[in-house]
Amino acid sequence: MSDSIKHECGIAFIRLLKPLSYYQEKYGTALYGLNKLYLLMEKQHNRGQDGAGIATIKLDVKPGNRYISRYRSMAQNAVADIFGYVQNKFVDIQNETPELMQDAEWLKQNVSFIGEVLLGHLRYGTHGKNSIENCHPFLRQNNWMTRNLVIAGNFNMTNVDELLEQLYELGQHPKEKADTVTVLEKIGHFLDDENQELFDAYKKEGLDNVAITQKISQNLDIAKILKRSAKNWDGGYTISGIVGNGDAFILRDPSGIRPAYYYADDEIVVAASERPAIQTAFNIQFKNVKEIEPGHALIVKKDGTVSQEIFREPQEKRACSFERIYFSRGSDAEIYKERKHLGALLCRQILDAVSADLKNTVFSFIPNTAEVSFYGMVDGLHAHIREVQKETLLHRKDTLSDEELNELLSMRPRVEKLAIKDVKLRTFITQDADRSDMVAHVYDTTYGVIKNHTDTLVAVDDSIVRGTTLKQSIIKIIDRLHPKKIIIVSSAPQIRYPDCYGIDMSKMGQFVAFEAAIQLLKERGMDNVIEEVYQKCKASLLLPKEEIVNHVKDIYRPFTQEEISAQITKIITPADIVAEVQVIYQTLDNLHVACPNHSGDWYFSGNYPTAGGNKVVNKAFVNWKEGNNQRAY
Template sequence: MSEAIKHECGIALLRLKKPLNYYKQKYGSAFYGIQKMYLLMEKQHNRGQDGAGLASIKLDVEPGQRYISRIRSNDSQPIQDVFHQINTRVEQELQQHPEYIDNVPLQKKHIPYIGELFLGHVRYGTFGKNNIESVHPFLRQNNWMHRNLIVAGNFNMTNVKQLFDSLVAIGQHPKEMADTVTVMEKIGHFLDEEVTDLYFDCKNKGLNKKEASGVIIEKLNIQRILKRASKNWDGGYAIAGLLGHGDAFVFRDPAGIRPAYYYEDEEIVVVASERPVIQTVFNVNFEDVKELTPGNAIIIKKNTEVSIAEIIPPTENKACSFERIYFSRGSDAEIYQERKDLGKLIMPKVLEAIDFDTDNTVFSYIPNTAETSFFGMVEQANDFLNQRKNQFILDHRKTLTKEKLEEILSVKIRTEKIAIKDAKLRTFITDDSNRDDMVAHVYDVTYGVIKPTDNLVIIDDSIVRGTTLKQSILKMLDRLKPKKILIVSSAPQIRYPDCYGIDMSTLEGFVAFRAAIALLQEQNKQSIIESVYLKCKKQETLPDTEIKNHVKDIYASFSDEEIAHKIAEMLVTNDIQAEVKIVYQSVENLHKACPKNLGDWYFTGNYPTAGGNRVVNKAFINFYEGINSRAY
């Protein structure tokens, strides 16, 4: 994506099912869990670079021994910083106590982070906060082992205010109104109630407190705790939790908005945000890694019993399509094919835009993440060219000469690496007065491969704000002096805010929205803008379930092509000499390419939860009233 947007976080949960001595004997180190957690987090660094954190739990330790360790970092390279600190601490302990080196019981007793249960997190700060207090995992501490709760997640709740108020109503005093804290406290409240009920049941049976502790660990009902805690949640989430005594869970929202995958064998149970991460780290097959069913939780008991339990009945599957277009690693077999299909399916529009003149067209891509859809686009272009060759040969088979046949067969689709990002240059962009000029040089171009008679086709993952296109990419491409520049978006037009994890929160940030507003103003249809505002205001006090998305009316008067044409007009500055066109993927083709991820609310305004409609209307109110604020 030429203009990166921040997005979903990444989670990794690992439970070692064997004693630590087993991993020492088989893999040469009791640090097996830490090593695997580093890989699980590093392989998901694309999901968050604002912060990283790791928590570990040692099982069955004696009272007085530390059994929970947690470390978090908001360093510029947070994953490396977390594990550098862990390694430094481990090396210091081993240097000071050589007797620990081959003694696993002593390592577990004295060295932090050596345990059987781990939870890692990589974070993008969707609320703009990047202080250390905002970095996961969060910890809710208690002297009762089973009341300790560690939480990390990939989620955004649309109704944080209501959830906060519900905590206050039951007598709590949350330290801040953030969804992570609110969710943790909600789970913690019902965890406390569950532990208390089990304790009094044990007491009535004549058990003392120490005896009751073992019974509580055995009978603690994670499924019931999550059902009660999540009763009023509205959002997209994959929430992971560890309990101090050793139970663990990962819980996914009922629409499947946020991803979660798991794998289990006789040695480990692992859960992560992406399938290929698990495949790579543990060298397992695609089919062995399962997707967690929406609305369900994978629950791992201290005794290593693993179960999948329904917490909330699944709704219509609305898994985030941006996972497939851009966010998840393309090394997943399904995602790789889906991205190729996105390129293939948009090719008919591309051919039409270049008047089917592939002989005088160069195909390329920006940025590197668009490479896979580029492959699909070129494959389809080659199919078109081969059909054209076949038809010519059939039409002229009686008069075709060897020389003419060789000439026909020699025609190829022209592809080039046109743009290379100069990653270091951006560190020098500090003076606002010269910023635009500097931004225009963030990419280097390949000279000498474009002729003045050429069309230049560039495919991108998506076009969000249009800023980089206007300030940098179009100017850069125009220096190559093509006849026409065609910018191709493998995603449809982004028109609506996301409130489930992606950092796309204000309407005016979307170039498609600005284009629609400009068209309404040009056509003297300002009354539609006023009408949408009044409708949104009228619904402010309604329950979420009764709110409708009235922002759809802004786009209703125009076709996708009209808005695309207006976007191109808005992004082209006076110094651009080439003709510029923009082509977007259709929502229909998006669903054809990505049939398992049908979440498309940022394109269609069809939000999978009731809170989404409230958010989009609030975003429009903020736009109309000139309030530069997040709508959730």
Template sequence: MSDQLKHECGIALVRLRKPLEYYQEKYGTWQYGIQKLCLLMEKQHNRGQEGAGAASIKIDQQPGTKYIHRHRSNGNQPIKDVFDSIYGDLATVRATNPEKFEDAKWAKENVPFAGEVYLGHLRYGTFGRNSIDFVHPVKRENNWRSRNLVLAGNFNLTNVDELFNLLVSLGQSPSDYTDTVTILEKVGHYLDEENQLKFRQYKNEGYSSQAISPLIEENLDVQKVLASASRDWDGGYAIAGMFGHGDSFVMRDPWGIRPAYYYQDDEIVVVASERPVIQTALNVRAKDIKEIEPGNGVIIRKNGDVSEVPVRVPQKRRSCSFERIYFSRGSDKDIYLERKKLGQLLTPAILDSIDHDIANSVFSFIPNTAETAFYGMMEGVRNHLQEDKMRKIHDLNGEWTEEKLQEIISVEPRVEKIAVKDVKLRTFISGDEGRDDLVGHVYDVTYGIVRNDVDNLVIIDDSIVRGTTLKKSILRILDRLHPKKIVVVSSAPQIRYPDCYGIDMTRMGDFCAFNAAIALLKERNMAHIIDEVYQKCKAQENLPKEEVMNYVTEIYKPFTPEEISDKISEQLTPDDMHAEVKIVFQSVDNLHAACPENNGDWYFTGDYPTPGGNKVVNTSFINYVEGNTRRAY
């Protein structure tokens, strides 16, 4: 993606189902769980680079002994910082007790992070500040083990205001107005209630207070806690948590918006945001990894029992298609094939954009994440060319010469590495002074490949959101090659609406498709539609979210996708461009054909899976008209 967007966050949970001595004997180290957590987080580093954290729980530690450990970082290399701290703690203990350090039983009692349950998180901040206080895992502490809560998640809620007021109505005074604090306190409240209910039950049965604690730990109704806490949540989420006594869980939203996968065997249970991460970390097959079903939770009890249970009533599946287009690692077998299909399905539109002049066209991709879609695009071009060659040979009706045959079969698509990002240069681009000039040199181009004023240059990108990088940098860079025409192809459809479930896309004015539609309305004397939509949105401001309708779709209704694409091409073309510029977008129908199981498309269509989405898009439009740059939720 040439426009840098923040990814959804990533989660990793590891539960060892055997004593630490088992891993010491089989794998040569009791640090097996720490090592797997580190690998799971490193393999998901693409999901969050603003912060990272890891926590562990030691099960059945003696009173007075620390059993929850945590390290977090919001530095430039947060994963490295976290595990440097963890291994630094281990090195300190090893230095003072070298002869005991390798004893797994001794380590469990004396070494930080020598536990059975591990929770890791990678963060991109979409709500709240990026201070260390908002880096996951977050904690809610208590003197009773079963009331301690450690939580991390990949989530955004649209109704934090409602949930905050609910907490206040319960008598709480939440420490901050963010979805992280709100979720932590909601789960914590119902965890407290469940503990209190069990305490009264066992007290009435005559048990002593000391005897009650282990009974609560054995019989805590985790499913009930999660169902009660999440009853009013509106948004996308994959939330992982650990209770102080050793129960752990991962729960997924009812629409399946945010991803979560898990693997279990008799040694270990692992949960992560992406399937190939688990495959790599544990060297297991894709078929042995399960996707957590929408609305379900995977609960791992203190005794190691694992179950996937319903937490919320599942809704129509609307899994985020951006995960497939861009955010998730392309090493997943299904995602790889889907991205290739996205490129292949663009073939007819691409060929139309160059008047089917394959002989005088050069094909490439920017950035590297678009490479898989590029393979699919070229497969489609070659298939078309093959059919075209067969047709031309057939049309010869047997009256062919070697020269004519050679002329037909010699045409092949020209594939070149056109642009290479200069990573080192990017580190110097910080201040505003001279920034635009430096941005224009982030990519180096391969000179002499494109024939001046003869060749078309076709470049595929994952998606185009704002178009800022295209206009200020990429198009000018490509124009140095002096092509006749530059065709920029987006493997995603036009992004028209804000996301409110995890991606940092909240302001209407940031979207080049929206700006194009607004410009067309003004040019064609239809600006009254802007005011009409504004008035309809304002009229809904104080309605419950369940009654709000998305009226922003009316901004786009007068225009075809092609009209908006043409306007985007015009608006993103720099004034000093030599080449003609054409921008081609994927269609929504093609997106669904390529990613049939992950059809969440609200940022393209405005069809939000939850009521809160309609409220967010209307608020975003109101903010745009009123010149307000605040978040829409």
């Protein structure tokens, strides 16, 4: 993505099902869980640029001994910083009494972070303060073991105000307005309730408090707690939690918006936001890593029992398609194929735009994340060439000259790497004009492969959000190569609507497609549409969220995709560019062809999977119209 945006957080969960001595004997270290947690997090480092954190819980620790450990970091390389901190706890042991490093039970009793339940989080902050207090895991502490709660997640709730009000009604007084706080306190409240209900029941049976504590630990109904907690959540979420006694869960929203994968055998249970992280860290085949189903929670009891239980009625699955286009790492076998398919499906539009003149067209890609889509486009071009060769040989084989035949057989797409992201330049000069000039050099380019004012340059991007980098940097740089025409091709459709489920795209003014639609309305004397949409959106905010519809669709309704693309071309084309410029976008239909199992497309279509989404998009439009530069949820 040429425009950098923040996005999805990542989770990493491990439950060791055997005693630590088992892993010492089989794998040569009692630090097996920590080592695997490090790998699991490092293989998802793309999901956390703003911080990270881990928490561990030791099982069956005697009273008076610490059993929960947590450490969070906002260092530039937070994962390495965290595990460096943990590793330091073993340096003196290794140097002074190395034999204790082989004693799993001693390590468990005497060194923090050596436990059977491990939780890691990688943070990509979409909003709000970026401080250590915003880093997961979050901890809710209590002297009762089964009332302690640790949570970490990849989630955004659209109805934080409503959830806060419910906490007030329960008598709580949350310390801040944030969905992380409301989720932690909501689960914590019903965890407390469950504890109290069990305590009262066992007390009536005449059990003493020590026996009651053990019975509560054995019989906590995690699914019941989650059902009560999540009853009114509206958003996209994958949330992992650990209770102090060792019970653990990973839950996924009813529409399956956020990703969640897991693997379980007789040694471990592991869950993560991305499948390849599990595959790589544990050397597991693709087919053995499963998805947690929408509306379900993977529950691991203290005794090692693993189950997947419904906590909310599953809805139509609307898994995030942006995960497939850009966010998740392309090492996932399915994602790799889908990205190639997205590129291949663009070939017809590209061939039309260059009048099928492959001889005078050079194909490239802009950011590295677009490379796989680019390969798919090249495969599609080769398929087109084979079709041309076949048809020509079938119908003109008797009239082809040797020169024509040689030219036909030598047809191939001209593929070059032209835009290369350079080192991050430090824009330390304060004047705006100088800073803009520095930004224009973020990318470097390859000279000498474009025929001056003859060749068309086709450059694939995986998505275009704001178009800022294209205008300020990329188009200027590749225009220096003197192409006749520059075609920027997005493997994703036009981003028209805000996201409210975890991606850093919450304001209408951020989208170049929205800017283009507004300009077209004004140019064509249709300003009344803007005012009518504003009034409808404003009025809708007084309704229950379940009754709200997305009125912002009316902004785009008068125009075809091609009309908006043409206006976007005008917006992102710098005034001093010599070459003709064109922008081509993937179609929504082709997106669904390429990613059939991930139909969540609200940022493109405006079809939100939850009621809160419609409220957010209307509020975002009201904010834009009123000049209020705030997020809409």
